[in-house]
Amino acid sequence: MPKLVLVRHGQSFWNLQNRFTGWVDVPLTEKGKEEAFKAGELLKDIRFNVAYTSALTRAQETLRIILEVIGLQIPVIKDQALNERHYGALQGLNKDRARQKYGAEIVHLWRRSYDIAPPEGESLKDTAARTIPFLERAILGDIYEGNDVLVVAHGNSLRSIIMYLEKLTPEEIIKVELDTGVPIVYEMDKEGNVLNKEIRRH
Template identity: 85%
Template sequence: MPKLVLVRHGQSIWNLQNRFTGWIDVPLTEKGKEEAYKAGELLKDIRFDVAYTSMLTRAQETLRIILETVGLLIPVIKDEALNERHYGALQGLNKDRAREKWGKEIVHLWRRSYDIPPPEGESLKDTAERTIPFLERAIMGDIKDGRDVLVVAHGNSLRSIVMYLEKLGPDEIIKVEIPTGTPIVYELDENENIISKEIRHLEE
């Protein structure tokens, strides 16, 4: 059965600084590069046929390190459908400063509700509306052809994919956290049903 593996990029500079990142292109920290290397170590048993990533450097660099660690040279497809949720007016702001500016409750609502976007930005629902069609059209096509697929993307674009695969509702997906650099390995059947799910944790 084909495998679909999801990995959130390693820690970025703005993750470290507690800032809303969204579509701003920021690099990995040294810890983020180490997380990517460890994710690669955890995936050496899978011979991926194809990889997908976003148009953002932190995801592409994580993927590059993983493939280098695994020792694979495979096709890589980049698409902004897999980009992080666009945080609009929040992008670049420290999360604590955003709470001071708009209030703790409203910022929490923007971050954790399913369908309420921040000013000029996307909700998780908006993110899913671009991620899921790409998943169905491209990624699941490879799965149906029996290929093992690696997707390295972002917290919210990956949450959209998890929502689709695990058939979760809006109230369930908003509680799902996806840690940086932690592979989620799904084994799927020909009808996209999950045969098994394994979260491979990094060792400290």
């Protein structure tokens, strides 16, 4: 049975500084690189055929480290459809400062609602509108062919994929939190249905 593995990138500098990152291209911290290394160690039993990542450095670097640890050289497809949710006017802003500026309730709504977007930014629903067509067209295309697929992307682009795969409601997905560098391994059938899910941690 083909496997689809999702990994949120390792810790970035702006994760560390508690800032909204979105589409800003922020590199990994040393801890982020270590998380990527550990993810690679946890995935050594899977011989991936292809990998997908976003157009952002933190995801690409995490993927590079994972493949290096596993010892694989495979095709890597980069697409901004897998980019993090665009946080608009919040990008670069410390989350505590954002609460002071806009109010804690509205910031919580922007972060945790399904369809309310921050100023000039995307909601999770908007993110899913670009992520899911790419998932159906490209990523699941590989699953249908029986390939093992690795996707290294971002908290919100991966949440939209998880919502689709696990058939979650908007209310259910907003409660889902993804840790950096922790692989989620789905066993799939060739029709794209989830047969089993495993979260791998050290």
